[in-house]
Amino acid sequence: MSAHLFFEERLKTPIGVMLVLTDAQGRLRAVDWDDHESRMHKLLGRQYGKDAVALRPATAASEAGRSLEAYFCGYLEAIDRVPVATGGTAxxxxxxxxLRGIPAGSHVNYGQLAQAIGRSEAVRAVGAAxxxxxxxxxxxxxxxxxxxxxxxxxxGGLHRKRWLLEHEGAAGFAPA
Incomplete structure (x- = not known):
């Protein structure tokens, strides 16, 4: 039996169908694009163990799903308080x-993110995380x-990254 049961929603967005996985407590566990579903399963396997996750269709829209829909409709702050739970290392x-402290419309580079966590020498590790x-x-x-x-x-692809940054009103990044 799987140790983790997650509920799956599929949301239509302006940049593709998004997969949204939540747990029984309503916490967001994973988000990815349907054309990258295998990548999402690989990440979940690394975090929770091979075959440790079971997926079931959601019977109703989750708070996370509704918040993401609002985000794509222009209410950028709707995602700020979505409860999340992750595996991963400390x-x-x-x-x-x-990352959650970077406001919509802003961006940082990997070095700045490493400095923000007090690990300025760990730029590559920050990129991997x-x-x-x-x-x-x-x-x-x-x-x-x-x-x-x-x-x-x-x-999810640089075309989506660009769209997300532009959707949030970010400026000052170079063409991909």
């Missing part, structure tokens, strides 16, 4: 907590750009 969770984030958008890894202001490394 370091990854530290990086992900720092950013890439292992299972809760994109709500834990806004798309708000991290390269030191040269280039759009880099977004698991």
């Amino acid at each position: 370091f990854q969770r530290q990086v992900w907590a720092a 950013n890439g292992a984030n299972p809760i994109g958008i709500v834990v806004p890894c798309h708000r991290v750009i390269g030191a040269n202001a280039a759009l880099t490394g977004y698991g």
Whole structure:
């Protein structure tokens, strides 16, 4: 028997169908795009163990799902208080907590994020933790750009990262 039961919703957004996984307590556990579903399952396997997650269709829209829909309709702050729960290492969770402190319309580079958690020497590790984030958008890894202001490394595709940053009114990033 699986140790974790998650409920799956599929939301239509302007940039594709989004998968939203919540647990029985309504906490957001994972978000990804349907064309990257295998990546999401791989991340969940790394965090919770192989075959440790069972998925069931959600019977109703979750708070997380409603908040994401509001975000895509322009209510950017709707995702700020979505309850989340993640696996991951202590370091990854530290990086992900720092990501939640980056407001919509802003962005930082990997070095700035490393400094924000008091680990300025760990820029590459911060990048790896950013890439292992299972809760994109709500834990806004798309708000991290390269030191040269280039759009880099977004698991859902750079076209989505650009759209998300523009949707939030961010400026000052270079073309992908």
